[in-house]
Amino acid sequence: MSLKPWAAWLPKDGDYQLLPFKFHVLNDERELIVSEPGDWLVVPRGTTDRIANRRVKSDEPLFQDLLGGFFVATDGAPAQLDLMAARYRSRKGHLDSFTALHIIVITLRCNFSCHYCQVSRQTEDRTQFDMSEPDIDAAVALIFSSPSPDLTIEFQGVEPLAAFDRVKYAVLSALQYNAKARRSVRFVICSNLSLLTDEMLDFCREYDIVLSTSLDGPATLHEMNRSSKSNGDLAHLASMLTKSRRELGAEKIGALMTTSKAALSQPEAIVDTYIELGFDRIFLRPLQPYGFAERLQGSWRYSVAQFLGFYKRALSYILQLNREGRVFAEDYASIVLRRLYSPFPVGYVDLQSPTGMITAVAVYNYDGAVYASDESRMLAESSDYRFRLGTVHDDYETLFHGEKAREIVGAGVIEGLAGCSDCGLQAFCGSDLIRNWRETGELYGHRPTSSFCELNMGIQEFLLNLIDTDPESARILKSWAGR
Ligand code: SF4
Numbered sequence: 001m002s003l004k005p006w007a008a009w010l011p012k013d014g015d016y017q018l019l020p021f022k023f024h025v026l027n028d029e030r031e032l033i034v035s036e037p038g039d040w041l042v043v044p045r046g047t048t049d050r051i052a053n054r055r056v057k058s059d060e061p062l063f064q065d066l067l068g069g070f071f072v073a074t075d076g077a078p079a080q081l082d083l084m085a086a087r088y089r090s091r092k093g094h095l096d097s098f099t100a101l102h103i104i105v106i107t108l109r110c111n112f113s114c115h116y117c118q119v120s121r122q123t124e125d126r127t128q129f130d131m132s133e134p135d136i137d138a139a140v141a142l143i144f145s146s147p148s149p150d151l152t153i154e155f156q157g158v159e160p161l162a163a164f165d166r167v168k169y170a171v172l173s174a175l176q177y178n179a180k181a182r183r184s185v186r187f188v189i190c191s192n193l194s195l196l197t198d199e200m201l202d203f204c205r206e207y208d209i210v211l212s213t214s215l216d217g218p219a220t221l222h223e224m225n226r227s228s229k230s231n232g233d234l235a236h237l238a239s240m241l242t243k244s245r246r247e248l249g250a251e252k253i254g255a256l257m258t259t260s261k262a263a264l265s266q267p268e269a270i271v272d273t274y275i276e277l278g279f280d281r282i283f284l285r286p287l288q289p290y291g292f293a294e295r296l297q298g299s300w301r302y303s304v305a306q307f308l309g310f311y312k313r314a315l316s317y318i319l320q321l322n323r324e325g326r327v328f329a330e331d332y333a334s335i336v337l338r339r340l341y342s343p344f345p346v347g348y349v350d351l352q353s354p355t356g357m358i359t360a361v362a363v364y365n366y367d368g369a370v371y372a373s374d375e376s377r378m379l380a381e382s383s384d385y386r387f388r389l390g391t392v393h394d395d396y397e398t399l400f401h402g403e404k405a406r407e408i409v410g411a412g413v414i415e416g417l418a419g420c421s422d423c424g425l426q427a428f429c430g431s432d433l434i435r436n437w438r439e440t441g442e443l444y445g446h447r448p449t450s451s452f453c454e455l456n457m458g459i460q461e462f463l464l465n466l467i468d469t470d471p472e473s474a475r476i477l478k479s480w481a482g483r
Pocket residue numbers: 414419420421423424425426429430447452453454456457
C-alpha cells in the first residue's frame with residue numbers, strides 16, 4: 001500500500017470556513033490581519049478580501065499560516081473552539097488574580113514645585129496633608145482583601161520621602177498583615193530622591209524596597225521642568241542614583257520621564273542622558289493634562305501628532321544605538337511588543353480590556369478616598385470625583401464590586417466599544433476612560449476624535465511597519481518583548 005501524495009490531504013481550493021478575524025490597513029501596500037486569539041500577520045493589501053471570498057488556494061504558504069493562526073478552519077469551527085478559548089483565556093489572565101497594584105498617596109507635601117505637577121502640592125511643613133495612621137491601617141486591610149497572590153504597594157505623593165515616617169508605618173503594617181496572608185508583596189517608592197537619607201536607604205535595603213524616580217533629560221530640561229529651591233539639580237539626582245544603586249542594587253532603581261513641550265525637540269539628548277546616568281531603558285510618556293496640570297497654558301501644551309513625531313524620532317535613535325551594539329529599550333514599545341509576541345497579559349493598566357482601572361490598580365489617597373486609578377485622583381484635584389469609589393473605611397465588596405466599579409469596568413471592555421469592536425488593533429490595545437470622560441463627558445468616548453486612539457494607533461502602526469519592512473529593527477524590537 002502506498003501513501004497518498006500530500007496534495008491529496010489538502011482541502012479543495014476555497015473549501016474552508018472563516019473564523020472571526022479583524023484587519024487594519026497599514027499603508028497602500030500592506031494590511032494587518034488579527035485572529036480572535038491574537039495571532040497576526042502583515043500581508044499584501046487585498047488579502048482580507050481574498051480570504052473572505054475564499055480565493056486563497058490550499059497549496060499557498062499563506063493557507064497554512066491562516067490555519068495555524070486560527071483565521072480559517074477546514075474541519076469545522078467547533079473542533080478549534082477549545083484551543084481558541086484556551087488562548088483567549090491566557091490573554092485575559094490578568095482578571096484571574098484581580099487588583100495587584102495598590103498605590104498609597106502617602107502625602108501631598110513636596111519640596112519641589114514642578115510646572116506640570118498634576119496635584120496641588122503642599123509645602124513641607126503642612127503635615128495635615130499626610131495620610132493618617134487609621135487611614136493607612138484601613139487601606140492596608142483593603143489591599144489584603146484583594147485575591148491577588150502578588151501585591152505591589154507603591155508609595156506616591158507628591159513626595160513620599162517628605163512623610164517617610166508614614167511610609168515606614170505602612171510598610172510595617174503591611175508586613176504584619178502578610179505574616180498571616182502570606183502573599184508575595186513588593187514595595188515601591190516613587191520619589192524625586194532629593195530628600196533621601198542614609199537612614200531611609202537602610203530601611204529600603206532591609207525591606208527590599210524599589211525606588212522609582214523622575215528623570216526628564218539633560219540638566220537644562222530636567223531642571224526647567226522640576227524647579228526647587230535645593231537639591232533639584234541633575235547633578236544631585238545623579239549622585240543619589242549612584243548611592244542608591246550601591247546600597248540597594250542597580251535592579252532596584254528605575255526612572256520615569258514626562259515629556260514636556262521643551263522635550264519634543266531633543267529626543268536624542270534625553271536618551272543620551274538616560275544612558276549617561278546608567279539606565280538601559282526609558283519610558284517615553286506624554287504629559288497627562290489632568291487635575292492641576294490642566295492649568296498649563298499654551299507654551300506647555302502639545303498635540304498627539306507632536307508627541308508621535310518625538311516618539312518616532314526617539315525610537316529611531318534607540319534602534320540605531322542598538323544596531324551599534326548598545327542594549328537599550330523603550331518601555332512602551334516593549335509592552336506593545338509583548339502584546340504582539342506573547343499569549344500572556346502584560347499587566348499594563350492602559351492596554352488591558354476590561355480596563356485595568358480597579359481590575360489591576362487601585363489608589364488610596366492621603367485623605368482616605370479610594371480611586372479607580374492614579375489619574376482618577378489627579379482628576380479629583382480639579383474637583384471632578386467621577387472615578388472616586390468611596391473611602392478606605394468602606395467595605396471591600398462595595399468598593400471593588402459595587403455599582404460604580406461595575407459601571408467603570410463595564411465601560412472599559414473594548415470588545416464592545418463602538419470603533420474598537422471591529423478595529424484590527426483591538427487585540428493589542430486598551431482604553432483610557434479618564435480621557436474619554438474629559439474629551440466627551442461620558443465614559444465610552446468617541447474613537448474618531450479620541451487622543452488615546454490617535455496615540456496608540458500611531459505607535460502600533462509605526463512598530464508594525466518597522467517590523468514588516470526592516471528585519472534588523474524587527475529583530476531588536478522582538479528582543480524587547482521578553483525584557
Ligand atoms: S482605541 Fe483606537 S486603536 Fe485602540 S482598539 Fe480602539 S479603535 Fe483601535
